[in-house]
Amino acid sequence: MKRYRNGEIWDFEHEKIAVGGAFIRENSIFNVNKMNHSGRKVILGIDGGTTSTVCVCMPLIPFTQPLPDPLPVLARAVAGCSNHNSVGESAARDTLEQVMADALIKSASTRSAVQAVCLSVAGVDHPTDQDRILNWLREIFPSHVRLFVQNDAVAALASGTMGKLHGCVLIASTGTIAYGFTEDGREARAAGAGPILGDWGSGYGIAAQALTAVIRAHDGRGPQTSLTLGILHKLNLSSPDELIGWTYADPSWARIAALVPVVVSSAEAGDLVANKILHDAVQELSSSVKAVVQRLDLCGEDGKDYFPLVMVGGVLEANKRWDIGNEVMNCISKDFPGVRPIRPKVEPAVGAALLAWNFLMRECHQEPLTSYYS
Numbered sequence: 236m237k238r239y240r241n242g243e244i245w246d247f248e249h250e251k252i253a254v255g256g257a258f259i260r261e262n263s264i265f266n267v268n269k270m271n272h273s274g275r276k277v278i279l280g281i282d283g284g285t286t287s288t289v290c291v292c293m294p295l296i297p298f299t300q301p302l303p304d305p306l307p308v309l310a311r312a313v314a315g316c317s318n319h320n321s322v323g324e325s326a327a328r329d330t331l332e333q334v335m336a337d338a339l340i341k342s343a344s345t346r347s348a349v350q351a352v353c354l355s356v357a358g359v360d361h362p363t364d365q366d367r368i369l370n371w372l373r374e375i376f377p378s379h380v381r382l383f384v385q386n387d388a389v390a391a392l393a394s395g396t397m398g399k400l401h402g403c404v405l406i407a408s409t410g411t412i413a414y415g416f417t418e419d420g421r422e423a424r425a426a427g428a429g430p431i432l433g434d435w436g437s438g439y440g441i442a443a444q445a446l447t448a449v450i451r452a453h454d455g456r457g458p459q460t461s462l463t464l465g466i467l468h469k470l471n472l473s474s475p476d477e478l479i480g481w482t483y484a485d486p487s488w489a490r491i492a493a494l495v496p497v498v499v500s501s502a503e504a505g506d507l508v509a510n511k512i513l514h515d516a517v518q519e520l521s522s523s524v525k526a527v528v529q530r531l532d533l534c535g536e537d538g539k540d541y542f543p544l545v546m547v548g549g550v551l552e553a554n555k556r557w558d559i560g561n562e563v564m565n566c567i568s569k570d571f572p573g574v575r576p577i578r579p580k581v582e583p584a585v586g587a588a589l590l591a592w593n594f595l596m597r598e599c600h601q602e603p604l605t606s607y608y609s
């Protein structure tokens with residue numbers, strides 16, 4: 236079977252690639268079969284984010300054994316953004332192909348050793364996103380390879396539950412999302428629609444509120460705040476007027492979101508405006524979790540049923556005095572005393588690999604237990 240991509244001719248059956256009749260691209264998912272390997276079967280877990288994309292290669296752990304601690308990660312590869320909403324379909328796909336190829340090469344494994352792939356990637360918001368990605372994954376891997384495509388929040392949940400899809404995850408980093416599953420497979424999400432559509436508890440949301448408060452104070456439309464000095468000092472600017480040029484120069488969400496620690500410091504020093512911004516963020520983040528928990532009825536009729544809440548992201552990291560993650564937990568546990576917070580010990584890409592492993596194990600229960608691994 237031949238494929239034509241980026242002006243190159245790929246002979247999929249024979250693992251060859253010709254560019255202008257001569258060049259063979261070394262580091263591609265299509266030619267990793269050129270490498271030596273041990274015959275070991277492997278699983279790929281990919282966490283595709285807006286900042287970076289991580290792929291881990293894990294051996295297929297026998298289903299008869301408990302998961303080892305620490306988990307055996309054969310290789311880890313890192314690439315750039317794979318959110319198709321940010322960089323477009325073609326660039327996202329190239330990044331994902333590259334990071335999978337790198338992980339296979341680093342682990343001295345081959346494409347034919349892959350038994351399952353779980354691609355957990357930002358920008359998978361609709362079944363059509365899932366289908367599109369599954370289709371091109373199917374072009375890469377042989378038909379026996381099991382393929383799973385999920386929103387990146389799902390791998391974050393799995394990283395806290397060791398691959399089990401039950402409970403809720405709250406991510407608060409540059410963006411924010413809450414995502415949950417019931418044990419019988421129902422799912423729900425809240426937020427994660429981007430800052431324009433109301434992700435106010437995110438790093439971007441908090442920092443944008445802080446910048447707005449500085450401009451309002453400067454204009455005389457709002458109360459004075461120590462955020463002014465803190466943010467100007469951090470950005471090496473001398474007047475709030477200069478913030479206008481600073482934001483126009485590069486309005487990228489992560490650049491704005493990086494100001495959250497300044498807001499935390501001002502709040503810890505007693506600034507009322509900064510405190511209000513953080514309290515509002517806590518309410519926003521808690522309401523996302525509560526919406527998911529209620530829609531899925533994770534908490535039972537009296538709100539006391541146990542459910543895990545996996546908490547991920549820089550905004551939820553512990554601070555000395557103003558601990559946003561802790562405040563969110565306090566707020567949620569008032570309504571749902573059965574909530575159990577989990578701070579994952581493994582990264583989301585490992586969560587994605589564990590998801591693939593769990594899916595395989597579930598399927599395998601219909602078959603002799605030894606049939607899926609060597």
Ligand SMILES: Nc1ncnc2c1ncn2[C@@H]1O[C@H](COP(=O)(O)OP(=O)(O)OP(=O)(O)O)[C@@H](O)[C@H]1O
Nearest residue numbers: 284285286408409438492493494495496548549550
């Ligand atoms: N001590 C802190 N307290 C509160 N927020 C913090 C702290 N340190 C960093 N942050 C904020 O955390 C956010 C970054 O989070 P994180 O590193 O989890 O994700 P990210 O860079 O958005 O990457 P990804 O693409 O994986 O989401 C930024 O908004 C940053 O300002």
